[in-house]
Amino acid sequence: MSATATDPVVELRGATRSYPGGVHALRGVDLTVERGELVAIVGPSGSGKSTLLNVIGTLDKPTSGTVRVAGYDVSALSDAQFSALRARHIGFVFQHFHLAAGRDAVDNVADGLLYAGVPLKERRARARVALERVRLGHRLDHRPNELSGGEKQRVAIARAVVGDPALLLADEPTGALDTAAGEIVMALIHELNAAGTTICVITHDTEIAESLPRRVRFRDGEIVSDSRAGAKVCPRPGPRPRTEGVGS
Numbered sequence: 466m467s468a469t470a471t472d473p474v475v476e477l478r479g480a481t482r483s484y485p486g487g488v489h490a491l492r493g494v495d496l497t498v499e500r501g502e503l504v505a506i507v508g509p510s511g512s513g514k515s516t517l518l519n520v521i522g523t524l525d526k527p528t529s530g531t532v533r534v535a536g537y538d539v540s541a542l543s544d545a546q547f548s549a550l551r552a553r554h555i556g557f558v559f560q561h562f563h564l565a566a567g568r569d570a571v572d573n574v575a576d577g578l579l580y581a582g583v584p585l586k587e588r589r590a591r592a593r594v595a596l597e598r599v600r601l602g603h604r605l606d607h608r609p610n611e612l613s614g615g616e617k618q619r620v621a622i623a624r625a626v627v628g629d630p631a632l633l634l635a636d637e638p639t640g641a642l643d644t645a646a647g648e649i650v651m652a653l654i655h656e657l658n659a660a661g662t663t664i665c666v667i668t669h670d671t672e673i674a675e676s677l678p679r680r681v682r683f684r685d686g687e688i689v690s691d692s693r694a695g696a697k698v699c700p701r702p703g704p705r706p707r708t709e710g711v712g713s
């Protein structure tokens with residue numbers, strides 16, 4: 466394994482992911498995300514966003530093509546290296562928070578460092594700092610059932626960034642929240658990005674997508690446009706003619 470500080474955080478070249486039964490969830494995706502970017506991955510249900518998230522998040526390998534994350538070519542990694550890459554370089558935020566029910570906010574966040582070889586005392590100390598960062602310093606010993614939806618998502622964000630990952634992947638981070646809580650979470654995502662974290666937000670919500678500086682639009686497993694705030698939308702060539710359905 467080798468990677469340098471100047472490598473893009475994400476680099477896909479001709480990445481495909483097919484499932485049995487002729488489902489082509491990704492159809493030759495080329496995508497580069499540079500350090501410091503804040504990108505919306507947007508598209509309708511079934512367009513391949515979750516598949517892309519799984520491939521970028523090293524939860525799944527592509528069927529063909531190359532995928533590099535934090536400079537590492539995922540197809541060249543052993544299973545142990547693949548897991549290490551995920552644990553050390555990628556933070557995840559999910560729509561439904563995925564917090565451990567019986568554990569307080571500090572221990573939920575400290576778990577984000579479980580695989581980094583950090584002793585428990587330091588894990589908890591760093592968790593407290595991360596919780597202060599998402600402005601939950603007054604909720605350290607609260608368990609998930611004692612937190613609002615927005616607070617739970619802020620705990621999940623603290624857990625995702627406590628190890629200072631190269632990449633934060635947020636999958637519909639406001640999908641389970643009311644508008645006010647969703648706005649706080651998105652403001653936090655902007656704040657983390659301004660402080661240097663590279664972030665991809667997967668969303669089907671065009672309003673959220675429009676609020677981010679770069680939008681990569683998916684349809685039927687392909688990128689159909691890639692635009693930046695203030696820049697002219699740059700449509701990709703139209704989808705190639707298909708011989709098989711994508712399914713939905």
Ligand code: ADP
Pocket residue numbers: 484485488489490508509510511512513514515516517711712713
């Ligand atoms: P999105 O996240 O945009 O809703 P997905 O990536 O979940 O889209 O799905 C893209 C396509 O791949 C869909 O047609 C979906 O049915 C199919 N798909 C996703 N996961 C699997 C799987 N494990 N097995 C078979 N087909 C799948």
